[in-house]
Amino acid sequence: MARTPTTTDAFNAIAESRRREIISHLAGQERSVNELVRSLGVSQPQVSKHLRVLREVGVVIVRESGRHRWYRLNAQRLKPVFDWVKPFERFWDHQLAGIKSRAESTASQASDPTSGPRRAPKRKSVPPKKKG
Amino acid sequence: MARTPTTTDAFNAIAESRRREIISHLAGQERSVNELVRSLGVSQPQVSKHLRVLREVGVVIVRESGRHRWYRLNAQRLKPVFDWVKPFERFWDHQLAGIKSRAESTASQASDPTSGPRRAPKRKSVPPKKKG
DNA sequence: CATTTATATGCCTATATAGGAATATGTCAA
DNA sequence: TTGACATATTCCTATATAGGCATATAAATG
Numbered sequence: 001m002a003r004t005p006t007t008t009d010a011f012n013a014i015a016e017s018r019r020r021e022i023i024s025h026l027a028g029q030e031r032s033v034n035e036l037v038r039s040l041g042v043s044q045p046q047v048s049k050h051l052r053v054l055r056e057v058g059v060v061i062v063r064e065s066g067r068h069r070w071y072r073l074n075a076q077r078l079k080p081v082f083d084w085v086k087p088f089e090r091f092w093d094h095q096l097a098g099i100k101s102r103a104e105s106t107a108s109q110a111s112d113p114t115s116g117p118r119r120a121p122k123r124k125s126v127p128p129k130k131k132g
Numbered sequence: 133m134a135r136t137p138t139t140t141d142a143f144n145a146i147a148e149s150r151r152r153e154i155i156s157h158l159a160g161q162e163r164s165v166n167e168l169v170r171s172l173g174v175s176q177p178q179v180s181k182h183l184r185v186l187r188e189v190g191v192v193i194v195r196e197s198g199r200h201r202w203y204r205l206n207a208q209r210l211k212p213v214f215d216w217v218k219p220f221e222r223f224w225d226h227q228l229a230g231i232k233s234r235a236e237s238t239a240s241q242a243s244d245p246t247s248g249p250r251r252a253p254k255r256k257s258v259p260p261k262k263k264g
Numbered sequence: 265c266a267t268t269t270a271t272a273t274g275c276c277t278a279t280a281t282a283g284g285a286a287t288a289t290g291t292c293a294a
Numbered sequence: 295t296t297g298a299c300a301t302a303t304t305c306c307t308a309t310a311t312a313g314g315c316a317t318a319t320a321a322a323t324g
Contacts, residue, residue: 134310180302183301199300199301
């Protein structure tokens with residue numbers, strides 16, 4: 001199967017950084033497509049396409065006026081993201097608070113939780129036999 | 133171009149609902165791969181693959197012990213998501229608080245911001261001429 | 265009417281999945 | 295050693311983009 005479509009929900013829609021930028025630009029004020037084009041330095045068709053995705057998941061709403069389309073944010077649709085991630089806040093809070101006091105007892109652990117991504121370690125791997 | 137890879141950052145990694153489930157299951161406690169397999173009812177290879185993505189973006193960390201791999205959450209990596217979405221909280225807060233009092237003045241606006249996604253409206257469209 | 269401006273959509277392509285099935289790697293036990 | 299268990303990786307395929315480019319639709323303007 002393929003990846004979950006971008007229009008599935010807010011989680012998928014905001015995975016794209018351009019769309020997050022658009023959303024941020026719409027915070028608090030309506031914007032026309034061309035305003036976004038200028039602010040973001042992205043082609044007009046691309047902006048329209050990103051807006052379409054955001055429209056389909058309900059993150060933005062359009063108001064038409066003459067030949068302009070005024071887009072505004074429907075922040076409600078971002079709430080599920082907030083609600084999902086918020087419970088984890090206590091973990092990094094806790095870590096910040098307790099990191100010093102627990103330093104000794106965890107000193108034996110090799111990897112630093114705050115350090116960058118890691119690739120798969122040790123295990124070697126050999127290509128499996130060709131199909132058949 | 134294709135979509136931003138799932139391993140680009142936490143935003144892309146958590147777009148997949150299975151991975152969000154895995155993350156939630158790891159909140160507060162280490163789990164082995166098989167424990168996750170049982171809890172989630174997903175095949176072992178799939179769980180391993182999802183864990184790999186989460187490892188690569190640093191959202192989870194492995195500890196090896198014998199033939200087991202104990203995965204735990206590195207919540208830090210979710211902080212960018214939280215930080216990005218948190219500023220929007222005030223918008224739905226505000227909406228909840230002010231929705232009644234502003235009802236009259238905004239009554240003329242057609243669409244309900246809390247309603248579901250919408251498809252593109254009015255405009256008709258015709259397939260463009262074949263290339264050439 | 266024709267032209268300009270604003271926006272949406274279509275086609276094309278390279279790329280990356282998610283999941284299923286098979287199998288490799290690594291560890292422990294008898 | 296052999297076998298069982300735990301986990302990772304490979305191959306395969308259908309599907310969906312994101313972006314470039316061209317063009318359609320629609321409204322305003324002369």
